C-alpha cells in the first residue's frame with residue numbers, strides 16, 4: 001500500500017464539531033507515574049499512538065503489567081521501587097523524545113545497567129541535555145558521541161540532591177530532573193525557564209513533596225525524596241497540539257467553522273492561540289472547566305480573511321513550541337512580514353523544523369530569511385499555488401507531514417506528501433478527521 005498522500009483540491013467549506021485524540025504529554029506522564037504508583041491506576045482516552053505505546057512497552061519491560069479494555073488502560077503499579085528487570089536491559093523509546101528523556105529520571109535509582117535506544121530521528125537528537133544534570137545526582141552515563149543514543153545509564157540507590165538551572169525552556173529537561181529529585185536524598189532545587197507544567201501539576205495532584213514559586217520568566221521548583229505515590233485514575237483531555245492542525249485548517253479555509261471539544265488549554269500550551277489572536281483570528285474557549293489541576297475547554301474557531309503579520313514575542317515560544325510549522329502557514333497568508341526569533345530549539349525536534357518550515361515556505365513561493373534561531377516570513381494574502389509540491393525525506397517527522405497536508409488542503413497546488421505512517425507517532429486519526437470534514441461537502 002502506498003505510504004504517501006496526494007492532494008489536488010482545497011477543502012470545501014465545513015461547519016463541524018470534532019474530538020481530537022488524547023494529549024501526548026499527559027498520556028506519557030500518566031503511564032510513567034502509574035508505573036511506580038502503589039496499586040492500580042486507570043486512564044480513559046489515553047492517546048493510542050506509537051509514542052505512548054513505546055512508553056507502555058518500556059514499563060512492561062520493567063516488569064509492570066498493563067492491560068487495555070475498550071477505551072480504558074489499566075496499569076498495575078508495584079510501588080516506587082517496584083520495577084523488576086534483568087541487568088543490561090534495552091528500552092526502545094522509538095521516536096519519542098519525551099519518553100526517552102523522561103524515563104531516564106525514572107531509571108536513575110537503578111544500579112543495574114540499562115540501554116536506551118531510539119529510531120533514526122531520535123538517535124540524532126541531543127541527550128546530553130539530560131545526562132549532564134542527571135549525572136550530578138550520581139548516575140553514570142555513556143552516550144554515543146557523548147551526546148546521542150544509544151546510551152547506557154547506571155543509577156544508584158544513594159543519590160544526592162542537586163541545584164539545576166534550566167535555560168532552554170525545555171519541559172523534558174525540567175521533568176527529568178524533577179523525577180531525579182524524587183529519588184534523591186534531600187531537596188533538589190530547579191530554576192527553570194517557563195515551559196509546559198504537566199509534570200508539576202501531576203506532582204501537586206498526587207500530593208508529592210513539591211513546591212513551586214512562579215516568577216515572571218521562570219519558575220523555582222523544590223522537590224524532595226518521594227516515599228509513596230498513590231494510584232491515579234485519569235481521563236486524558238484532548239491535545240492542543242493535535243487540535244492546532246484543525247484550527248489552522250479552519251482559519252485558512254473559506255467560510256468554515258469548527259468546534260473542538262474537551263481540549264487541554266493549560267496556559268503553558270496555548271501559545272498558538274495567543275499568536276493567532278494577535279494575527280486577527282477569532283478563537284474562543286467555551287465550557288471552561290478544571291480537571292485535576294488542568295484547565296480544559298471547547299475551542300471554537302472560524303475562517304479568517306484578513307490575517308496580520310506578527311512580530312512574535314519570544315515569551316510565547318515555549319507555549320507554541322510544537323506548533324510553529326503550522327503557524328508559519330498562517331504567516332505565509334498574512335499581510336506583511338512576520339518575525340519569529342529565539343526559536344533555535346525547533347531544529348532540535350523530530351526533524352530540524354526551522355529548516356523544514358523554511359523549505360516548505362520556499363517551495364510554495366514564500367520568501368523567507370532564516371538564521372539558526374529565527375525566521376522572517378514575507379506573507380502574501382493572495383498566495384495561490386499552481387505547481388506540484390513534493391514533500392519527502394523529512395525523517396518521518398509527524399508534524400512536517402500534518403502541516404504539509406493542511407497546506408495542500410488550503411493553499412492550492414498538487415501535493416505529494418510521503419511517509420503518511422508518521423501520523424501514528426502522535427495522531428493516528430488525523431486523516432480520518434480530515435475525511436470526516438470533507439464529508440460535509
Ligand code: S3P
Pocket residue numbers: 024025026098169170171172173175196321322345
Ligand atoms: C514535551 C516537551 C517539548 C515538546 C515535546 C513534548 C513534553 O519538548 O516539544 O513535543 O511532553 O515535555 P522540549 O522539552 O524539548 O521543549
